[in-house]
Amino acid sequence: MSRPAALSVPLWLAHALRAQRGPVPWGAVIRGGLAAGPLLLAGVLAGRTPLGVLAAIAAMLAGINDRPGGRRVSVKRLGVPAAAGALGLLVGTGAGQGLAAVPLTLALTGLGLLAGGISAVGPVASAAGTQLLVGAALGAGMPAAESGGQRALAFLAGAGWLLALRLALPTPGSLAGDFRFDGERAAVAEVYDAVAALLGAVGGPRATARRAALTAALDHAQDALAGPRLRRYASSGAERRLHAQYTAALPLAEAATALFWAGEPVSARAAEGPRRLAAAVRGNTGTGPLPAPSRSVPALRALDDALLRAAETFDRTDGAQQRPLARRRGAKGAVRAALGVGGREYGLRVALCFGASAAIAQALHHTRWYGQHQHWYWLPATAVFLVKPDLGPLASRVLCRAAGTVFGALVFAGLAAVLPRPAGLIALVAVCGALVPVATRHFAAQTAVVTVLVLALVMAGGEPQASVSRIGETLLACALVLVVGHLPMPGERGGGVRARLGAAGGAAHAYLVHVLGESGDRAERWVLRREAYRTLAEARTAIAVAAAELPALARHTAGTGAVADTLERLVDTTTACAVHLDDTGRLTPRHIGQLHQALKELETQGVEVPLPAAA
Numbered sequence: 001m002s003r004p005a006a007l008s009v010p011l012w013l014a015h016a017l018r019a020q021r022g023p024v025p026w027g028a029v030i031r032g033g034l035a036a037g038p039l040l041l042a043g044v045l046a047g048r049t050p051l052g053v054l055a056a057i058a059a060m061l062a063g064i065n066d067r068p069g070g071r072r073v074s075v076k077r078l079g080v081p082a083a084a085g086a087l088g089l090l091v092g093t094g095a096g097q098g099l100a101a102v103p104l105t106l107a108l109t110g111l112g113l114l115a116g117g118i119s120a121v122g123p124v125a126s127a128a129g130t131q132l133l134v135g136a137a138l139g140a141g142m143p144a145a146e147s148g149g150q151r152a153l154a155f156l157a158g159a160g161w162l163l164a165l166r167l168a169l170p171t172p173g174s175l176a177g178d179f180r181f182d183g184e185r186a187a188v189a190e191v192y193d194a195v196a197a198l199l200g201a202v203g204g205p206r207a208t209a210r211r212a213a214l215t216a217a218l219d220h221a222q223d224a225l226a227g228p229r230l231r232r233y234a235s236s237g238a239e240r241r242l243h244a245q246y247t248a249a250l251p252l253a254e255a256a257t258a259l260f261w262a263g264e265p266v267s268a269r270a271a272e273g274p275r276r277l278a279a280a281v282r283g284n285t286g287t288g289p290l291p292a293p294s295r296s297v298p299a300l301r302a303l304d305d306a307l308l309r310a311a312e313t314f315d316r317t318d319g320a321q322q323r324p325l326a327r328r329r330g331a332k333g334a335v336r337a338a339l340g341v342g343g344r345e346y347g348l349r350v351a352l353c354f355g356a357s358a359a360i361a362q363a364l365h366h367t368r369w370y371g372q373h374q375h376w377y378w379l380p381a382t383a384v385f386l387v388k389p390d391l392g393p394l395a396s397r398v399l400c401r402a403a404g405t406v407f408g409a410l411v412f413a414g415l416a417a418v419l420p421r422p423a424g425l426i427a428l429v430a431v432c433g434a435l436v437p438v439a440t441r442h443f444a445a446q447t448a449v450v451t452v453l454v455l456a457l458v459m460a461g462g463e464p465q466a467s468v469s470r471i472g473e474t475l476l477a478c479a480l481v482l483v484v485g486h487l488p489m490p491g492e493r494g495g496g497v498r499a500r501l502g503a504a505g506g507a508a509h510a511y512l513v514h515v516l517g518e519s520g521d522r523a524e525r526w527v528l529r530r531e532a533y534r535t536l537a538e539a540r541t542a543i544a545v546a547a548a549e550l551p552a553l554a555r556h557t558a559g560t561g562a563v564a565d566t567l568e569r570l571v572d573t574t575t576a577c578a579v580h581l582d583d584t585g586r587l588t589p590r591h592i593g594q595l596h597q598a599l600k601e602l603e604t605q606g607v608e609v610p611l612p613a614a615a
Helices: 011-017 026-033 036-045 049-064 071-098 101-119 123-141 148-168 179-201 207-225 237-262 269-283 298-315 331-339 341-366 378-386 394-416 423-439 443-460 467-485 495-516 522-547 551-557 560-584 589-604
Strands: none
Touching (some): 026 423, 036 049, 036 148, 049 071, 049 148, 049 443, 071 101, 071 123, 071 148, 071 207, 101 123, 123 148, 123 341, 179 237, 207 237, 207 522, 237 522, 269 298, 298 560, 331 341, 341 378, 341 495, 378 394, 378 467, 394 423, 423 443, 443 467, 495 522, 560 589
């Protein structure tokens, strides 16, 4: 008798059920508790409750973007979206007061096209595009006596308050040395831990996952150290030391990747040195003696040399002046991304969703479907979050948003019946603000917390209880985004994924040309290597999201995972070639054969990565 086949969960449903894991971000929890609730209280006490509500909403949105990392990078991560939200609030208020329904809908549709294109540039730009549209929806759909300028200033003040807390408060448990750099210190230490984990996994089944984790750790540290600055160079000894420690990790990561490519297990002794370096970074201490690995092959010799150089760097009391680390993407690259195939496709969908939802919301508002409610912002604001691809596959986003809104609205309806006003509502806003950083691990949980928080805010501002109507509007937005998400668009579907694969192929080619050209500029090589792995990681993320869509959408990106696998092998082989050339000055037949094989496979997969003449 044959056993029944195991039930397989569809990828879109598996994604909806998956939550991120990790320690509780107590620093962000404390900041969230001190942000939205106190801002609302200040508005109530000052007799300017509507402005207090807007400031609390801004703090909540900034709290969603309040992720682990350095203080300097948080200025960009929180400040740029907040500025975009204030601009959207200003534009939306002016348009809502001066335009009739049809011109207003057309104006919001054009704004959606702009914000959608901008969102294709990167994570910070995506958050800015989202807050631009949310601010516009609030400004146009939440009439108030205050001017657009006053509302924009209140929004900036709310986000600025959370940012000030981020810059001023130390992270709990991270007080070694100068607490201003505790986020950077943790990020650099994670790089050394990731190197040690990869060395321990070489030759085993978890090696590929550890190599991907090393890329993620390097990306995070690079971002943490490369925030905006007033000076060209790091301005303090502590910061220069962290820059030097990060730079010292790059050759270690390179040697570990070469060992991963070779596939031969290494002794546990090889991983002990990077672990001690990680502990030294966290404790802001010296390294002490480091165990030297065997020097039997070029990659192990490179690892030993990198450990020696790292030990010398750690023993210095002050790091040398170094330029801030940054990606190789300027204004031209950002414009190309926004106007490219991915930006155009996303911009059209955002414009359709935002414009259609604004039109439907106004029609329902003017026909009194809302009853006594004066506001119609919920439907377009919900559509903005649902149409964002960086929050997961479309079906997963819709399911999580619907479930989170229903649960949050029901919870709020029960609490609103018993809480005193306004004190109870202010306390509820403070509690939800503290929960936002934890809830961001799952979109449904985040939606539930944000729903309770926003409903409490608008009720504190004078709105009657609106749980039932908010559930109806959310389900309507879910249906709208599902329909628009499956509509055919001009150009090829899956253009965003292919654009990221194209960028990864270009970065891999630039790295390969530099290595086979045998340039002695190692700093340049490490920059090119970082960009190659980073663009590849971004492409893999986009591919994973596209693969978890419903079959009607997932089929348009079928086969892109295999292309990413081949590019990854090419970049790994290029790294192994770089280490071997440093040691011997020539490549082995295995290196050359692996390069030719990867390039040939890419050619058959439709990706052009020309082989340099030096090969």
